Amino acid sequence: MKILFIGESWHIHMIHSKGFDSFTSSKYEEGADYLLSCLRQGNIDVDYMPAHIVQTRFPQTAEALACYDAIVISDIGSNTFLLQNRTFYNMDIIPNALQLIADYVAEGGGLLMIGGYLSFTGIEAKANYKNTVLAEVLPVDMLDVDDRVELPQGCKAVNTAVEHVITQPFSEWPPLLGYNKLIAKENSQVLAEINGDPLLVMGTYHKGKVCCFASDCSPHWGSPQFLQWEHYATFWCNVLHTIKK
Template identity: 45%
Template sequence: MARILIAGESWMTTSTHVKGVDAFSVHSYTEGVGPLRDALVARGHEVVHLPAHRVPGEFPGDAAALSAYDLVVLSDIGANSIQLAPAVFERAEPGEDRLGALRDWVGDGGALLMVGGYLSFSGFEAKAAFRQTVLADVLPVTMLAEDDRVERPAGVVPTVVEAGHAALGGAGESWPLLLGYNRVVAKEGAEVPVVVGDDPLVALGTFGAGRAGAFTSDCSPHWAPPAFCEQWPGYADLFDGLVRWLAKA
């Protein structure tokens, strides 16, 4: 069993309804972490979810706080949300270098998984901005300097190159289609057991004494349709395998 922190995978939406000369706004809050959290809990792991709006104020800032976990998962949450704590951004007070702490923690034996999305890797209009951070050294992939999203509305079927890799958890060779992913380039020496076209879907590597991984598509809609994240038995196998390989569980 691994202790896992999942940061991100939630969002707030504001929409404006216009009815003739009148208009009003409505707001909603959504969590997309359900499929991933439920799959991992069902496999015996302990999962703590830190929603996106709580990340700036509560993301672990040093090795002591990170040591409560075996694996940190960043999913659809940009670098700014991690680095810009309220005291830093709103009051100009020096604070913790939380990405630096995460890098050092992985190097000392921790584990990191980045899951794709509009605010993962480089992301939408490059706003995720991880390429400019120290996590660029940790991840087993090189990120693009521009918007790295590859939208595949007709679907793209992953190609499993190494079905027997332990990090895939026995998910098999036949995977459902995905609707998009973040384009990255595998670093020299990285293991890439699954691809989409010519691009990595699953990439794995080491950093110091720790391990880091990338799953470049989503863990929930829209890039991961229900056929992938809700109906496919291999979904739980895959993410359980990734957790166990990364955390050396």
């Protein structure tokens, strides 16, 4: 099994203020190292594409995506796909990357969107997938406004489909610290809920299978208890094996 994992990276630019003086520093971080390690240990071949690479190297044809059994989009907004460098700086006409993903799923590819500040609608509605072609592909309806639900007190999800291959191995979730508020579409299947809202939702789009996980795979919504959970690796591997083409 081979997947394309997109997102979970960022640059941090800091201002250090010391009285009258200040200086800046920058660093680059990736948030999915542990998850990707778990997937690879589970015999899943992973091509990882950090957020900034999407703007210059995202495949330009559906054929180039066809080698993957599933695509994962995690904490990366729609603008990164739609405003690639060639279009934003050179005004070149290029294929719509999100349309390529939609076409890929329609032909049988799997798609998983993982929650975060720049997933679904996202912080200040900046992820903005509601106004893209993926709104039709995903098995959930997204809000028009900032969809984050912050739970600093922690909240445990509850399985709603206990016999499903993904949720059957465990009966209790570790606490999560937040999620994107979603509305499950009529023909979707909600496998787990958190705080009364969908957490894990399965659906189909033409020939392909699609899954949404409304919380994060890494900090900060992904609590230490979640990352240390004995079922963490098995959970993600089972999700991907369920949606793969």
